[in-house]
Amino acid sequence: MCGIVGYVGSRYALPIVMEGIKRLEYRGYDSAGFATLTEDGMVVRKSAGRVSVVESVLPDLDQATKEATTAMAHTRWATHGAPNDENAHPHCDSSGKISLVHNGIIENYHSLRTYLEKEGVTFESATDTEVLVQLVGHLYKGNLEQAVREALLQVDGTYGIAVLSSQEPGVIIAARRGSPLIIGVGKDEYLVASDAAAIVEHTNQVIYMSDNEIARVTASGFSMTNLDAMPVTKELSDLELSLEEIELGGYEHFMLKEIFEQPKSLEDCLRGRIDLKNGEVHLGGLRDCARELIRAKRFIFSACGTAWHAGLVGEYLFEDLARIPTETEYASEFRYRNPIINDGTVVLSISQSGETADTMAAMNEAKERGALCLGVVNVVGSSISRNTDAGVYLHVGPEIGVASTKAFMGQLAVISLIAAYLGRRRHMSQAASAEYLRALNGVPAQISKLLDQADRAKAIAEAYVHRDNWLYLGRGYNYPVALEGALKLKEISYIHAEGLPAAEMKHGPIALITEGMPVVVIATDGMQYGKIVGNIEEVRARGGHVIAIATEGNTEIESLAKHTFYVPDIAEPLQPLLTVVPLQLIAYHAAVLRGCNVDKPRNLAKSVTVE
Numbered sequence: 001m002c003g004i005v006g007y008v009g010s011r012y013a014l015p016i017v018m019e020g021i022k023r024l025e026y027r028g029y030d031s032a033g034f035a036t037l038t039e040d041g042m043v044v045r046k047s048a049g050r051v052s053v054v055e056s057v058l059p060d061l062d063q064a065t066k067e068a069t070t071a072m073a074h075t076r077w078a079t080h081g082a083p084n085d086e087n088a089h090p091h092c093d094s095s096g097k098i099s100l101v102h103n104g105i106i107e108n109y110h111s112l113r114t115y116l117e118k119e120g121v122t123f124e125s126a127t128d129t130e131v132l133v134q135l136v137g138h139l140y141k142g143n144l145e146q147a148v149r150e151a152l153l154q155v156d157g158t159y160g161i162a163v164l165s166s167q168e169p170g171v172i173i174a175a176r177r178g179s180p181l182i183i184g185v186g187k188d189e190y191l192v193a194s195d196a197a198a199i200v201e202h203t204n205q206v207i208y209m210s211d212n213e214i215a216r217v218t219a220s221g222f223s224m225t226n227l228d229a230m231p232v233t234k235e236l237s238d239l240e241l242s243l244e245e246i247e248l249g250g251y252e253h254f255m256l257k258e259i260f261e262q263p264k265s266l267e268d269c270l271r272g273r274i275d276l277k278n279g280e281v282h283l284g285g286l287r288d289c290a291r292e293l294i295r296a297k298r299f300i301f302s303a304c305g306t307a308w309h310a311g312l313v314g315e316y317l318f319e320d321l322a323r324i325p326t327e328t329e330y331a332s333e334f335r336y337r338n339p340i341i342n343d344g345t346v347v348l349s350i351s352q353s354g355e356t357a358d359t360m361a362a363m364n365e366a367k368e369r370g371a372l373c374l375g376v377v378n379v380v381g382s383s384i385s386r387n388t389d390a391g392v393y394l395h396v397g398p399e400i401g402v403a404s405t406k407a408f409m410g411q412l413a414v415i416s417l418i419a420a421y422l423g424r425r426r427h428m429s430q431a432a433s434a435e436y437l438r439a440l441n442g443v444p445a446q447i448s449k450l451l452d453q454a455d456r457a458k459a460i461a462e463a464y465v466h467r468d469n470w471l472y473l474g475r476g477y478n479y480p481v482a483l484e485g486a487l488k489l490k491e492i493s494y495i496h497a498e499g500l501p502a503a504e505m506k507h508g509p510i511a512l513i514t515e516g517m518p519v520v521v522i523a524t525d526g527m528q529y530g531k532i533v534g535n536i537e538e539v540r541a542r543g544g545h546v547i548a549i550a551t552e553g554n555t556e557i558e559s560l561a562k563h564t565f566y567v568p569d570i571a572e573p574l575q576p577l578l579t580v581v582p583l584q585l586i587a588y589h590a591a592v593l594r595g596c597n598v599d600k601p602r603n604l605a606k607s608v609t610v611e
């Protein structure tokens, strides 16, 4: 969603906040803006388009503005109001003395706006955010923090905000409910940000704000209170993030970098967690609830998007290896459909960002109903990770490309580990567990080998990039991979694609197949190989072109498919870790060939912090 960065200190603030929002552009990128304070008052610039559009005005600013030491900036992903200049943040109150940037949704903005209009306030934008800053302005009586607090007490919805006032120079008021916000602690300088990537260049000491907290931040320190104005004590945390990790490092796009990073990030994810000798899995984050987990009667995986696909693989793994009834739910559906949580139900939330609003709300709902809540999350210190009862981090490093790749891989790996951990304690023999873990441990090397043939994926993309409809088919463990392959293609190349369990094709989608239609079939060796060959024949009989993902050594497939991408041999439960990689590469090359912005696809955001 939207990105927020604020700075107060002794250095020139604008270059710092602009560099910060450039690093957050992956969170939202339809418009951007900044506000800064000089002796003459508030300076605000904003416009539709990328951060670079706003950045281009910097050289023309007057010297006092360039030298200002307090500023904030914002990059937007539109919810209320079109992505144009007026709706870009920061928004100001009618006096022009208070400005505000916001990530989230003010749900009762309509009634607040009607009230303020009756009070004589005129609005310049169609956003919910302007309502909030106008309310702050309306309530302001000489104390910005107090006015923000009073305004927030009237607000329904979610927010991460930063607020400046020309009447209180050198002060940033920050507050959060439901949208992430951290305070970076430097030497005689402080930063406010929605995401650590924006500030890691300046400090690795941070305070994670919690819901309903308000911070008053100045160059000499900060104070934190809750909405009732009671002081809150916070602890400093270390950021586990380095600048190199969030830079391109010679790759053309973050997505490509992250695809190629997968052998290394998977090693990082598995490190120290596998004991091959004893066929054991060590997951420190689950130690405290091990007994409850072993006795669990049912698991529910809750997630959105790519993480939901990882959950679906997990459902197969948990039932297969640990013999625990498991369901995978869209978090957005789970939270609103009166779910049944019995004694022994464990809800496991999967999320790269740890900030997805629906996933977090579903987890809170499950908690209220008494479920043990686990998290499988990548971003350390994120909201979901801090609100679960226990969990396992992915440790795959920051993922910047909007289309998730290495995080999906990490999610698959962590869920595979948890399945073996539980399986070993319930049904798996030591030998079976050791064999499975040995195979999992070998996956990073197999991915490296597979990436050596990345050019094959490019050739496949070149052959079919002009086609507007693709199908992706898989069975068993590879059915969720078919869904993920189709999603990757859709989100970054804007080609319509549908993923299906292969046998379902004949119940409708087969009608779509015409001469030359690309149909990607995951046809790796395994129990259902014979069946999938049958599906391939059905596609061929209708003129479809089969792009097969097959196991090395299978020569039969070449006579059936127009194109084949081979993956190394591995046990079926672990195949998704390999079969997804060619699909990531095909989607990447298709997007590049179509001239799409791979890392910032239209209408999408990396982390969806609104419902």
Ligand code: G6P
Pocket (backbone or CB within 6 Å): 304, 305, 306, 307, 350, 351, 352, 353, 354, 355, 356, 359, 402, 403, 404, 604, 605, 606, 607, 608
């Ligand atoms: C967004 C992203 C997807 C991601 C989904 C869930 O829609 O564009 O790539 O899979 O959110 O995100 P999470 O951070 O919860 O894994």
